[in-house]
Amino acid sequence: MKKIEKTIHQDIFYPSNENEIKNMIENCEKKYKANSKTDSKLFILPHASYEFILPLLVNTFTSIKNDFDKVVIIAPSHLGKIDQSSPYNLFIPSYDAINTPLGILDLDKNVIEDHFKEDMKNDTYFEEESSFEQLYLLIKHYFCNKTIVPICAIIENAKQSKDFASILNTFVDDRTLVLLSANASSYQNSSLSYTKTNNFIKALENDERLLQLQRKNIIDSCGCGIIDSIIKTKQYKNKSWIVNLIEVESKISTSITKVNNVKKCVYHLSATIKDN
Template identity: 30%
Template sequence: MEKIKLKVLFMNIIGLLLLILFSMIHLSCSAQEKEIEPNVAGSFYPSDEKELKEMIEGFLEKAKDIKREGRPIALISPHAGYIYSGGVAGYGYSAIKGFDYKNIIIIGPSHKVAFKGASVYVKGVFKTPLGPVKVNEALASKIIYEPSNIKFIPEVFEKEHSIEVQLPFLQSVLKDFTIVPIVIGSMDAKTFDRLASNIFSIVDERTLIIASSDLSHYHEYDVARSMDSNVIDAIERLSIHDLENLYSSRKGELCGYLPVLVTIEVSRMLGANVGRLYKYENSGDVIGLKDKVVGYASMGLYKIPFTNDDKNTLLSIAKSAIREFVINKKRIDIDVKNPVLKSDGAVFVTIKKDGLLRGCIGHVRPVMPLYQSVISNAISACSSDPRFEPVKSEELNDISIEISILSPLKKVRDINEIEVGRHGLVIRKGFYSGLLLPQVATEYGWDREKFLKQVSLKAGLYEDAWKDSDIYIFTADIIK
C-alpha cells in the first residue's frame, strides 16, 4: 500500500514538473517579439535596400529647401505608392529631419479589415528593407482601453499599408526611435474621446504624431484640386468642425479621415493652433493622367505662441465689435490674414465695469475661426447675457474686456488633477452644464472643493453634484 502511495506521489510530481516546463516554454515563445514582415515592399516601394535608400534620398533632396517654422507636433503624410506620393511625403519628413524625436505615434485607417474602434499594436517589430523598427510596448499598452473598443486586433495589421509606408521615411531621417502603430476602423464619440485622451497622456516633447492619409480619390483633376483645397484649408485652421462638414457633405475626402481628426484633437490638446502645408500634388501632376486622380498633401501642425501684436489685434477686434453693435446694432466685417488668428478657436469674452462682471459668453469648443469667435462672443457678451441688461452706449468708455482662448476639454478621472489657478472647470450632468474660467477661482480665492461646488451651482445643480457628474478641465490663454 505504501509503495502504491509513493508511486502515485512520484507520478504527480513528474506531472507537475512537466506542466511547469510546458508553461515555461509557452511563456518563452509568447514573450518573443513578433516580427511583422513588410506587406507592400516591392509594390508600393522598392524591396531592395539600396534602391529604396536612393529613392528616398532623392525625395528628401528635392524638399531640402523647405521653410522650417519650428518643431512640428504632428504630420499629415500620404500613404500611396512612392512613385505617386513619395515626392509629397518627402517634404514632411524633410521638415522633421534633424529633430530628436524618439517616440512616433502613427495613426492610419484600416483598408482591409472592417472593425469598430481602434487597434493598437502593443509588442513586436515592424520590418522594412532598411531594417527593423521596434514597437514601444510601454507606451502602446497605455493607450489600450477595451471598454471603449481600443484594443489589440492582430489581423488588422496583417495586410495594412498605411502604417508601413511611413517607416522607411522615418528610418531615413531619424535615429533610435520606436513606434506606436494605431489603425482605426469605425469610431463613435466615446472611442474618439478616449483614444485622444490616452494618446495625449503618453506624449512628451520627443514624441511625434503622424496621421497617415491621402486626400480625394478618383475625381477629375480640377474637381479633385477644389475638394483637396477645402480639406487643406480646414487642416491649416485645425478645424475639426469644418472637416466633419466637408466629409459628411462629400465636398472633401480623406481616406484617413478619422486618423486626421484624432491627430488634430490631440495636437490641440498639446497646444497646436495652426497647420502648415508643405506640399500638395495629385497623381495627375505626377503621371499626367488627369481623368481620375488621387490627392496627396504633406502638412505639419504647430504651436505658435500668440505675439503681443496678436493679442492687441484680438482685443481691438473685440472692442470694435462691441462698439459697433451697441451704437449701430451691426456686426463688424473684417478680413484677417494672420493664420494664427484664422485657426479655429474656443473663446470666451468677458466684459467688466468698475471691476465687476458685466457680461461673459463664449464657445466651449472651436467651431469657427478665432477672430470670428471673438466677434461673435463679444457681441453676445454685451447684448445677450441673460444675467445682465445689454450694454448701453454711455457705458462704453467704462468697460474693460478680457478674452480667454480655451484648450480642448479633458475629462477628469481624479479631482487631484485639478490645479486651481491653472484649470477652468466644466460640469455636465444630464441636461445641466456649467463652466467657470480658470481666473475665477483665483479672483475669489477658492480652493479645489469650493471651485467644484461653485461650478455645480453655476450649472443649476446642488453644490455637491460634482461628486456624481462628469467634470472636465481646460487651460486658457487670457488676454486683457
C-alpha cells in the same frame, strides 16, 4: 522571445531592395530636401506608391528635428471594421518589432501595454494598410533608433474622436513625434477631386470640424477622423495646419493645381501643425 513581423507591401508600394530604396531617398533629397528644420512634431503625410509620394515624405522627414523619443503613427482603416464582433475601433499590432528592408524597428511596448487593451491587438489591419510600411522606411532611414506606436483607427463620429483623444492624451507629449497618414481626396472624377481637396485644405488651414464637413460630403479625406482626434488633444487643441506640398499625377507644387488630362485622380499632400 521577441516577436518580429516582416513587412509585406514591398515591390508594390516601394522597392524591396535596400540600396534601391536609399537611392530613391537620396535622389529625392537633391530636389526636395527641406531648407530648414521645424519645431513641429505633428504632420499629415500621404499614402500611395513611392513613385508619387516619396518627395513629400522626404521633404517632411528632412524638416524634423531629432528631439523626440517615440513615433506615433496613426492611419485610418480603409476597410472599416474587419471584425464586426469587436467592440473596439482602435487597433495595434501584437508583435514586438517590424523587419523592414532597411532594418528592424522596435515597437514601444511600454506605451502599447500601458495604454491599450489586449483585445485591441489585431495584426490584420496592419497587413491590409500599406500606409504604415510606407512611413516605417523613412523612420528607419532618418531616425533609426526610435521606437514606434502604430495605431489603426476607425473614427466616424464625435464620441469616437473624443474617446481617442483621451487615450492619446495619456502618452502624446512634447517628446512625441506624431505622423498622421491621410490623403487629401479619394480617387474619383478629377474635377470633383480638385474641389474636395481645395475644401480640405481650407478646412485644415482654418481649423474647421472635419467630421462635420465629411458628413456633408464637402470633403472626403480618409484621414478626417484621425485628424479630428489629434486636434482634440491637450497637446494640439484647436491648432490649424500649414500645407507644405501637394502632389497630383506626379506634379508637385506648393499650391493646388487642376489636372485636365485624366478622368480620375487623387490628391496627396503634406502638412505641418501651425504653432498658433
